Amino acid sequence: MKNKKKYSFRKFMNDVHLWLGLASGIILFIVCFTGTVLVFEQEIKEFFAEDFIVEPQVEKQTITNLAEELKAINDFYVTGVTIPTNENEAYAFLVKEDLNQRRGTKVLVDPYTKAIYKAEKTKADAFMFTMFKLHRWLLLDTTIGRPIVGVATIIFLILAISGIVLWFPKKVKWKTVKQGFKIKTKANWKRVNHDLHNTLGFYACIFLLVMAITGLCWSFESYREGLGYVMGTKIFDRSSPEFQLEHNSDVRSISYDEAIQLANQTLNYPGELAVTFPDQKNNFYSFRKYNSDNWSPSTSDKLFLDITGTVLKIEHFDEKPFNQKLAAVIKPLHTGDIFGTFSKIVYFLACLIATSLPVTGTLIWWNKLKKKKKKTVK
Numbered sequence: 001m002k003n004k005k006k007y008s009f010r011k012f013m014n015d016v017h018l019w020l021g022l023a024s025g026i027i028l029f030i031v032c033f034t035g036t037v038l039v040f041e042q043e044i045k046e047f048f049a050e051d052f053i054v055e056p057q058v059e060k061q062t063i064t065n066l067a068e069e070l071k072a073i074n075d076f077y078v079t080g081v082t083i084p085t086n087e088n089e090a091y092a093f094l095v096k097e098d099l100n101q102r103r104g105t106k107v108l109v110d111p112y113t114k115a116i117y118k119a120e121k122t123k124a125d126a127f128m129f130t131m132f133k134l135h136r137w138l139l140l141d142t143t144i145g146r147p148i149v150g151v152a153t154i155i156f157l158i159l160a161i162s163g164i165v166l167w168f169p170k171k172v173k174w175k176t177v178k179q180g181f182k183i184k185t186k187a188n189w190k191r192v193n194h195d196l197h198n199t200l201g202f203y204a205c206i207f208l209l210v211m212a213i214t215g216l217c218w219s220f221e222s223y224r225e226g227l228g229y230v231m232g233t234k235i236f237d238r239s240s241p242e243f244q245l246e247h248n249s250d251v252r253s254i255s256y257d258e259a260i261q262l263a264n265q266t267l268n269y270p271g272e273l274a275v276t277f278p279d280q281k282n283n284f285y286s287f288r289k290y291n292s293d294n295w296s297p298s299t300s301d302k303l304f305l306d307i308t309g310t311v312l313k314i315e316h317f318d319e320k321p322f323n324q325k326l327a328a329v330i331k332p333l334h335t336g337d338i339f340g341t342f343s344k345i346v347y348f349l350a351c352l353i354a355t356s357l358p359v360t361g362t363l364i365w366w367n368k369l370k371k372k373k374k375k376t377v378k
Helices: 009-038 043-046 065-075 125-137 144-165 173-181 191-217 222-232 256-264 323-328 330-333 341-377
Strands: 078-084 090-095 107-109 117-120 273-278 284-291 301-306 311-317
Touching: 009 107, 009 125, 009 144, 009 301, 009 341, 043 125, 065 078, 065 107, 065 117, 065 256, 078 284, 107 330, 144 191, 173 191, 173 284, 191 330, 191 341, 222 323, 256 273, 256 301, 256 311, 323 330
Parallel strands: none
Antiparallel strands: 078 090, 078 273, 090 107, 107 117, 273 284, 284 301, 301 311
């Protein structure tokens, strides 16, 4: 009589990896596929958008004049503007028909000719928004779809960790380990499929772990708050600082252009400048500047000026504590924007691999199942 094999830790990890993978496969396939598409969301939208050509001329219009033009022609409330680094790009004004609107509309303006172009939604915008809703809540009601995606993401984390454990052979020797780094393309399709799952999953694993850990911040508020507590700082903190400002009608307020000039003098380096104008709620200027020579296009320095031009606060990203830096880049770490085009390509490939894992994993299980059936019949 043969002794029964002990239920080892490796067998346990294999069962966890198998059954959780089969249970969540379809959802993970959808989330990973849509994530692959969304990596280059902005580039896809811009490719299908109508071109708005700006030809540099001798003189530029002032920001004040352009804002007044928008107010006069369209009766908009102009809440801010983004000034690009390149001279042949349009200014992007943020306007609202009602100040109670949560988000405004982007309007492109030629800084030389005052030509106005209101960016219309294209079919690409509609498609990408569908991809976004699929990615975030599977086109369901947010109260239902969001936690489903969140649970699937937790399962994905477990699959990634168990996958790393299973990637290592039973006997860890270089001769056996190195086989996990390559795909035997000349073998039969079952072996190729196994290698695609095992090897590509290993290469993409670190990026998939980062995506999953950061992605949970959108699925569960309690997770986001808990992670913020562990990190010692708030995640997705979009609140503006509060300043005790005295309202004196006799004091001269600086113009938009004077405020922008002061901001560029204070943050003295080339880069895109995003400005939020004073309003009824916040009676001060808010600036975000993205250094063109910085290591990441997603990080920015912040500056706050009162309406007289006095510097209220400067926040240099490089001078922040590490935990605040990390919290500030949660979103670009999840989307792949963190290092610009290079990291987007890496994330695209990692997401593409992640999309294939439920398929190759299911095929591995199916092949083993057929093998077991043949043995039983014999």
